[in-house]
Amino acid sequence: MTYSDELIQDLEAKARKIRRDVIVSIGVGVAGHVGGSNSSADIVTALYFYKMKHDPKNPKMEDRDRFLLSKGHVGILQYSALAEAGYFPVEALQHTKELGSFLQGHPDVQKTPGIEAGTGSLGQGLSIGLGMALGQKLQEIDAKTYVLVGDGEIAEGQIWEAAMAASAFHADNLVAIVDRNGLQANGRTKDRFDSGDITAKFLSFGWHVIEINGHDMREICKALDDADTVKGVPTVIIANTVKGKGVSFAENVVGFHNGVLSQEQYDQALRELS
Amino acid sequence: MGYTNQRQAYGNTLVELGKTDPRIVVLDADLGGSTMGKLFEAAYPKRHFEMGIAEADMSSVAAGLAQTGLIPFTNSFAVFAGGRAFDQIRQTIAIGKLNVKICGSSSGLSDFGDGATHQCIEDMAIFRAVPNMTVLCPADANETVEAVKAMVDYDGPCYIRLNRNDYENSTPEGKPFKIGEPEVMKEGTDIALFATGYMVHLALEAAAQLEGEISVKVINVATIKPLNQQAVIDAAAGCKAVVTAEEHNIRGGMGSAIAEALAKNPKPMEFIGMKDEFGCSAHNYKELLEHFGLTTETLVEAVRKMYREF
Numbered sequence: 001m002t003y004s005d006e007l008i009q010d011l012e013a014k015a016r017k018i019r020r021d022v023i024v025s026i027g028v029g030v031a032g033h034v035g036g037s038n039s040s041a042d043i044v045t046a047l048y049f050y051k052m053k054h055d056p057k058n059p060k061m062e063d064r065d066r067f068l069l070s071k072g073h074v075g076i077l078q079y080s081a082l083a084e085a086g087y088f089p090v091e092a093l094q095h096t097k098e099l100g101s102f103l104q105g106h107p108d109v110q111k112t113p114g115i116e117a118g119t120g121s122l123g124q125g126l127s128i129g130l131g132m133a134l135g136q137k138l139q140e141i142d143a144k145t146y147v148l149v150g151d152g153e154i155a156e157g158q159i160w161e162a163a164m165a166a167s168a169f170h171a172d173n174l175v176a177i178v179d180r181n182g183l184q185a186n187g188r189t190k191d192r193f194d195s196g197d198i199t200a201k202f203l204s205f206g207w208h209v210i211e212i213n214g215h216d217m218r219e220i221c222k223a224l225d226d227a228d229t230v231k232g233v234p235t236v237i238i239a240n241t242v243k244g245k246g247v248s249f250a251e252n253v254v255g256f257h258n259g260v261l262s263q264e265q266y267d268q269a270l271r272e273l274s
Numbered sequence: 275m276g277y278t279n280q281r282q283a284y285g286n287t288l289v290e291l292g293k294t295d296p297r298i299v300v301l302d303a304d305l306g307g308s309t310m311g312k313l314f315e316a317a318y319p320k321r322h323f324e325m326g327i328a329e330a331d332m333s334s335v336a337a338g339l340a341q342t343g344l345i346p347f348t349n350s351f352a353v354f355a356g357g358r359a360f361d362q363i364r365q366t367i368a369i370g371k372l373n374v375k376i377c378g379s380s381s382g383l384s385d386f387g388d389g390a391t392h393q394c395i396e397d398m399a400i401f402r403a404v405p406n407m408t409v410l411c412p413a414d415a416n417e418t419v420e421a422v423k424a425m426v427d428y429d430g431p432c433y434i435r436l437n438r439n440d441y442e443n444s445t446p447e448g449k450p451f452k453i454g455e456p457e458v459m460k461e462g463t464d465i466a467l468f469a470t471g472y473m474v475h476l477a478l479e480a481a482a483q484l485e486g487e488i489s490v491k492v493i494n495v496a497t498i499k500p501l502n503q504q505a506v507i508d509a510a511a512g513c514k515a516v517v518t519a520e521e522h523n524i525r526g527g528m529g530s531a532i533a534e535a536l537a538k539n540p541k542p543m544e545f546i547g548m549k550d551e552f553g554c555s556a557h558n559y560k561e562l563l564e565h566f567g568l569t570t571e572t573l574v575e576a577v578r579k580m581y582r583e584f
Binding site for chain 2: 062108109110116117118119120121124127128129130131132133134135136138139141145157158161162164165168169
């Protein structure tokens, strides 16, 4: 499969816009997950604007592909993608986490169109996604389920319960993407809780593993397309990323896991992402 | 029909309902032989999911299945259903109001041999505290059949608590189950005796023994939440005092729910149940119930005491 320069440039522009939306949703003087949103932004953009079959006007379309944000603390990233896709107005993003807002601190299936299930207690999204994939298979719905997990998150044991189960059920319509940005809330993942060789782990659990640069749009699109050709086993895409990507002062900075932007930083971030 | 075991009633009813409702799917965590999920597995192997010994994963997978329009029933022992998967149930199933049915099998002291680790005396309290969760505790096998039908008809998260052992039915076959409604099983005017699960059987025995001495009204509380508050008030009205009986900790269970309902129309109350202590192993169910004071005789004495004192 080839990817035209135009397609890639469009997706890159969309990812920049989504990163700007994230900054706007966070605003000034209030903590928000800049780091993990920006590390995942290219992947999420490729899913919503290249790969997934979905309809913002009909969020419950039966044969839609589904996306689950297992690392639910970056809900603002998914909200930005959903808004850009047309599920709700982009202006609504400014009201994220406000009292009464339909955009909660973590994804809420009851409140937000386009959210497939509540996530945020880490480690559970892959299991939920497996349930969806099994439901799709059982009902012969030709669709896939994509689940984005963090590399800190995979310390949760349930991830590996799901990994084992997905393999046992031959869930080849389930695709996990690990955002390997190397940082978690309290420091470098390698220092705080070393999850070791993730590729070897998933391979030993019976998954097809693809490793990519999670900021190279061409590589992301190709990995997502390649996953379609894998039969009989689930696929995991291990995406090497930079936490805070695109905002120079936040890149690889632990403090911006859930950081507060000053007015100056807010303005600078929007300039850098323009 | 004609079951005398809630697990048998549960498993067979799922098979029966599954004949005409392809949305029903069943998940087990290597306990299908006990939960009777094995019956569904034998009948509809494609719609049964053996999830391995992984209750957390099972519960989240059920959430995902429900989001594709299916009606998943997850089976495990009550102690694991709520204990090992509380967070999964709270975060995704309850907050999302997903249509997942959770079966807590071998609840209370009914798994007599396995001891405290397997005797769940907290599940009603746990699930009663979770918003959006419906909590059922049918009296017997007959009522279990109807409760399972009601669970399928109800769109939303629902927990059902089942007993492991055989015992005779107190409720009739085929009586439609109304979620939320306590039911007067025997009229009486002196003491209102609210019971749930197997304790309903003992409550009726106690009321019969006291006939001619004290007039006992017996109320079956098969839905712990939601609970029709006015129906509880009406049931207790005119009685001198209230006794509750449950195979569960007296902290936070059915008795507490009755006390909450009666708070503005208070009655003197006595709570029969596990007195904030864990169970233990015994060679049979009856012996264990006697050890913890969950017997007809205890109920008779509690009713007499309340009748004398108030």
